[in-house]
Amino acid sequence: MSVLLRARARPLPPALREVIPFFWKVKCFSSGKKSTENKTVTPMLRHLMYKIKATGPITVAEYMKEVLTNPAKGYYVHQDMIGERGDFITSPEISQIFGELLGIWYISEWIATGKSSSFQLVELGPGRGTLTGDILRVFSQLGSVLKNCDISVHLVEVSQKLSKIQAQTLTDETVALKYDAESPMYMKGISKSGIPISWYRNLQDVPQGYSFYLAHEFFDALPVHKFQKTLQGWREVFIDIDPQDSDKLRFVLAPSSTPAETFIQSKETRDHVEVCPDAGVIIQLLSERIEENGGAALIADYGHDGTKMDTFRGFCGHKLHDVLIAPGTADLTADVDFSYLRRMTRGRVASLGPIQQQHFLKNMGIDVRLKVLLDNSSDTATQQQLIHGYDMLMNPKKMGERFNFFALLPHQRFSSGNTNQSKSLPSPVAGFGELTWK
Numbered sequence: 001m002s003v004l005l006r007a008r009a010r011p012l013p014p015a016l017r018e019v020i021p022f023f024w025k026v027k028c029f030s031s032g033k034k035s036t037e038n039k040t041v042t043p044m045l046r047h048l049m050y051k052i053k054a055t056g057p058i059t060v061a062e063y064m065k066e067v068l069t070n071p072a073k074g075y076y077v078h079q080d081m082i083g084e085r086g087d088f089i090t091s092p093e094i095s096q097i098f099g100e101l102l103g104i105w106y107i108s109e110w111i112a113t114g115k116s117s118s119f120q121l122v123e124l125g126p127g128r129g130t131l132t133g134d135i136l137r138v139f140s141q142l143g144s145v146l147k148n149c150d151i152s153v154h155l156v157e158v159s160q161k162l163s164k165i166q167a168q169t170l171t172d173e174t175v176a177l178k179y180d181a182e183s184p185m186y187m188k189g190i191s192k193s194g195i196p197i198s199w200y201r202n203l204q205d206v207p208q209g210y211s212f213y214l215a216h217e218f219f220d221a222l223p224v225h226k227f228q229k230t231l232q233g234w235r236e237v238f239i240d241i242d243p244q245d246s247d248k249l250r251f252v253l254a255p256s257s258t259p260a261e262t263f264i265q266s267k268e269t270r271d272h273v274e275v276c277p278d279a280g281v282i283i284q285l286l287s288e289r290i291e292e293n294g295g296a297a298l299i300a301d302y303g304h305d306g307t308k309m310d311t312f313r314g315f316c317g318h319k320l321h322d323v324l325i326a327p328g329t330a331d332l333t334a335d336v337d338f339s340y341l342r343r344m345t346r347g348r349v350a351s352l353g354p355i356q357q358q359h360f361l362k363n364m365g366i367d368v369r370l371k372v373l374l375d376n377s378s379d380t381a382t383q384q385q386l387i388h389g390y391d392m393l394m395n396p397k398k399m400g401e402r403f404n405f406f407a408l409l410p411h412q413r414f415s416s417g418n419t420n421q422s423k424s425l426p427s428p429v430a431g432f433g434e435l436t437w438k
């Protein structure tokens, strides 16, 4: 890689990140585990009980959606759950190098597709704003390359609490934020480097245009329907009140088939499946937009290629948490099915991946970047932290193998017209093949 990076070796400041003695979300699985210690009747549990009493058992997807994003009581809406004091840690919070390499990825795609005069950077689920912050710092550092390009940032975020933290991380505090709770664009500010930043609740509300999309640990938070194969055919898993204990919830199977069953493929061989129609809707929208306006999408998450069965789990305080206990106090998540995302592009765009994080970051030149930062740091604590962060991101036993990168690109991006990944030809797209600057 990185003629450009090495040539511009002025190091980005090694922003101190927490040293991480705790778990990330994919350590192990828990959906079947029973926890007995915590029977708290949370406001969310009370709300769900009323709902179930009024209209009957709810799907796992409805449960996840309510628990995570209910505007009044949802887990994501009113708290900061990321980091040491939260429930889980993510790659951008572990090392600045992660976001820097993603920044390079976008610039490399921008160059490869003809250096458009403007682009939008659109992040879905930006968490604490750290990833976009690291990307924007790379854009500033490579200002001479991007100097004639008009950049704007668009953040899709449902959480009031996290959107405030994102604004603190990203915007210039001397320029007042503009709020309009009634408008699809509910907040607007200016980044520290002078780039306009806008916030939305839905991707549909982000203006059309040449855009680079980013979704890191976003798709795993979207609601999944769960199904089990029975002698009578597929049956959806629902959540009901436990008749033995009226303060508890339990899983039940639907007595007959349900509409979401249409998402299961006829040739399906597993006997448990999870399907995420919301992910399908978002991928279709991204595909339409990239096909019509150009750009690319980079999706990074833990997941599988249509092979896993039961991945629905909860996290609280860096520990696995029974998904049905004390809802609203723990994160709920399910692995991303990349084979489903690929199908949902409906051939409108090309897809690359999933490729393991360790390979993607290696291809993007993480080793060179680490060396530059280490060479430029005289402080042992910072050096140890950089090495520790590298190990967390790259070690196959840590995040290196479980996290994957998946990209959507316009078909024109592949000059041969062949958009299938070939084992013999290196990918022309950085990360999926080695980064080269033209």
Ligand code: SAH
Residues within 6 Å of the ligand: 068, 069, 076, 082, 090, 091, 092, 093, 124, 125, 126, 127, 128, 131, 156, 157, 158, 159, 162, 201, 215, 216, 217, 218, 221, 222
């Ligand atoms: N990308 C960040 C945060 C991951 S956590 C990181 O890697 O650190 C998931 C993020 O998605 C949070 O910001 C959460 O508030 C947001 N989110 C979850 N469901 C959402 C939805 N349906 N629409 C928009 N944002 C959502």
